[in-house]
Amino acid sequence: MFTAFERMVAWRYLRARRGERFVSITAAFSLLGIALGVAALIIVLAVMNGFRQDLIGRIIGLNGHLTVAPASGRALPDWQALAERLGGLPGVEQAAPIVEGQVLLTGEGGGAAAGLVRGIAPEDLRDRPVIARGIRRGSLEQFGEDDTVVVGLRLAARMGLRLQDRLTLVLPQARGGDFSAAPRQRSLRVVAMFEIGMPEYDNRNLFVPLAAAQALFGLEGAASQIEIMVADPSQVAPVTAEVRQALAGRPLRVTDWQGANSSVYAAVVVERNVMFLILTLIVLVAAFNIISSLTMLVKDKGRDIAILRTMGAGSSAVLRIFLLCGATVGCGGTLIGFLLGLGIALNFDTLRAGMLALQGTPLFRPELLYLTQLPAVVDWREVAQVVGMGLGLSLLATLYPSWRAARIDPAQALRNG
Structure with a gap:
C-alpha cells in the first residue's frame, strides 16, 4: 500500500531536526496519550470484570443461581x-x-x-x-x-x-x-x-x-x-x-440470580460503562493531539510538499505520506498501550501484593478487606474492542490533515514560502 519512497519521507518528517522539535514533541505526547488511554482501559475493564465476577460469585454462591419456591x-x-x-x-x-x-x-x-x-x-x-x-x-x-x-x-x-x-x-x-x-x-x-x-x-x-x-x-x-x-x-x-x-x-415461582439481585447487577454494569466512557475520553483527546500535530506538520512542510508535487509526486502520494505519519503515531501508541495494559492486567496479583507491601497499612476497612483480593479478569473480546477503538480513532484523526496536505497548490505554496 505504501511505497518505499513514501515510507522514507514519512519517517524523515517524524524525526526531530533542528527547529522542528516542537512538532515531534507534540507527536510524542500524542503517542503517549493513546498508549496510556488504551492501557488504562484494558486494566480498568479487567479489574471491573474481576470485581463483578467476585461480587456476584459471593452473592449467588451463597444463595444459589436459581430458586424454585411455592407461589403461595x-x-x-x-x-x-x-x-x-x-x-x-x-x-x-x-x-x-x-x-x-x-x-x-x-x-x-x-x-x-x-x-x-x-x-x-x-x-x-x-x-x-x-x-x-x-x-x-x-x-x-x-x-x-x-x-x-x-x-x-x-x-x-x-x-x-x-x-x-x-x-x-x-x-x-x-x-x-x-x-x-x-x-x-x-x-x-x-x-x-x-x-x-x-x-x-x-x-x-x-x-x-x-x-x-x-x-x-x-x-x-x-x-x-x-x-x-x-x-x-x-x-x-x-x-x-x-x-x-x-x-x-x-403453582411454583422461579427466580434467577439476575432478577433477585437486579439492583446490584445493574449498578455494577452502569459503573463499568461509565468508567469505559470516561477513559475513552483519554484516547479521544490523544486523537485530537494527532490532528493538531499533523496539521502543524503540514503547515511546516508546505514548501517541501510543493517541491514533491513539482517533482512528480501525485496528490495521492502526499496523502499516503501523511496518513503514514499519523498512523505511525496512533498505531504505535495503541500497540504500546495494548502491551502495557495486558502486562499489568495479567500480572495484577503480583503487582497488587507489591503495592500493599510498600503501603504498609491496610487500604480498606476490615469489612471491605475482600477488595484487596479482587482478581483481574481479562476478556479478550473487550481487549479487541479497545485496540480496535484505538486504531480506529487514530486513523480517523489522520484523514483531515492528510487531505489538506494533498490539496496544497504547489505554485501557491512556493510563492508563499
Whole structure:
C-alpha cells in the first residue's frame, strides 16, 4: 500500500531536526496519550470484570443461581422428587432443598441477635464452593451430626461465640393462633465459622441440617424452596427457561440470580460503562493531539510538499505520506498501550501484593478487606474492542490533515514560502 519512497519521507518528517522539535514533541505526547488511554482501559475493564465476577460469585454462591419456591404458602410439597427432576436438567449442577426463616439467636454468654437460618443437607453445603473455601474455624466434617450449626464469623464475634459453644435458636411466633403456645427453640453446637467477605451475609447467616430446620419451622416432610446451581452463572437465562418449561402448570415461582439481585447487577454494569466512557475520553483527546500535530506538520512542510508535487509526486502520494505519519503515531501508541495494559492486567496479583507491601497499612476497612483480593479478569473480546477503538480513532484523526496536505497548490505554496 505504501511505497518505499513514501515510507522514507514519512519517517524523515517524524524525526526531530533542528527547529522542528516542537512538532515531534507534540507527536510524542500524542503517542503517549493513546498508549496510556488504551492501557488504562484494558486494566480498568479487567479489574471491573474481576470485581463483578467476585461480587456476584459471593452473592449467588451463597444463595444459589436459581430458586424454585411455592407461589403461595410456605411449604413446597413433593420436594424430593422435584429436586431429583430438576437436578437432571441440562446445565444444572445441584438442586438443593432449603428451609429458610428468621429466628432470634441467644448465646451462652447472654448475647442476642437476629439471624437468618438456612436448613440444608450436609452434602449440599459441602458442595458450595463459596462456603467450603470460606471456612475460617472448625470444619464441615461435623456438620450434619445432631444439633450442629455453622455460623458467620462476624455473627460469632458479635455474640462472643467460640467453637463447640451452644447457640439457641428461638422462633417467637406462635403457630396455629394459640397465644398460649410456647415459642419453638433449639440448642445447637457451633462446629464451624465461615467468612465470604460480604458483611451482610457474615453477620446474619447460619446453616443448620435440613431436618433440624424442618422441625424448628414446623415443616416436617417439606421444604420452603429448592436452590439450583448451574454450570455457568452468566448463562443462567437458558437454564431458567428449561426449569420453567419443566415446571409448567405447577403453582411454583422461579427466580434467577439476575432478577433477585437486579439492583446490584445493574449498578455494577452502569459503573463499568461509565468508567469505559470516561477513559475513552483519554484516547479521544490523544486523537485530537494527532490532528493538531499533523496539521502543524503540514503547515511546516508546505514548501517541501510543493517541491514533491513539482517533482512528480501525485496528490495521492502526499496523502499516503501523511496518513503514514499519523498512523505511525496512533498505531504505535495503541500497540504500546495494548502491551502495557495486558502486562499489568495479567500480572495484577503480583503487582497488587507489591503495592500493599510498600503501603504498609491496610487500604480498606476490615469489612471491605475482600477488595484487596479482587482478581483481574481479562476478556479478550473487550481487549479487541479497545485496540480496535484505538486504531480506529487514530486513523480517523489522520484523514483531515492528510487531505489538506494533498490539496496544497504547489505554485501557491512556493510563492508563499
